[in-house]
Amino acid sequence: EGVSADDLIQEVSAIAEEDGTAAEVLVRVQDFGSKLELLRDALKTRFVFYSRLATVGTIAQILVHEIR
Numbered sequence: 001e002g003v004s005a006d007d008l009i010q011e012v013s014a015i016a017e018e019d020g021t022a023a024e025v026l027v028r029v030q031d032f033g034s035k036l037e038l039l040r041d042a043l044k045t046r047f048v049f050y051s052r053l054a055t056v057g058t059i060a061q062i063l064v065h066e067i068r
Contacts, residue, residue: 008028012025012029015028
């Protein structure tokens with residue numbers, strides 16, 4: 001899916017061309033914000049997971065080095 005505001009820009013542009021209201025634009029922007037929040041949470045979860053995995057890997061390397 002990715003992170004891009006292209007669809008939002010197109011929707012807002014279409015609303016502006018049709019003399020839409022700020023309330024209509026606000027709905028689109030809030031929806032986009034909600035999607036970004038979900039994506040941010042997913043990325044945060046992944047970063048925490050890989051950070052912990054890297055820490056475990058580093059500890060394992062140190063232990064192997066000390067044992068040898």
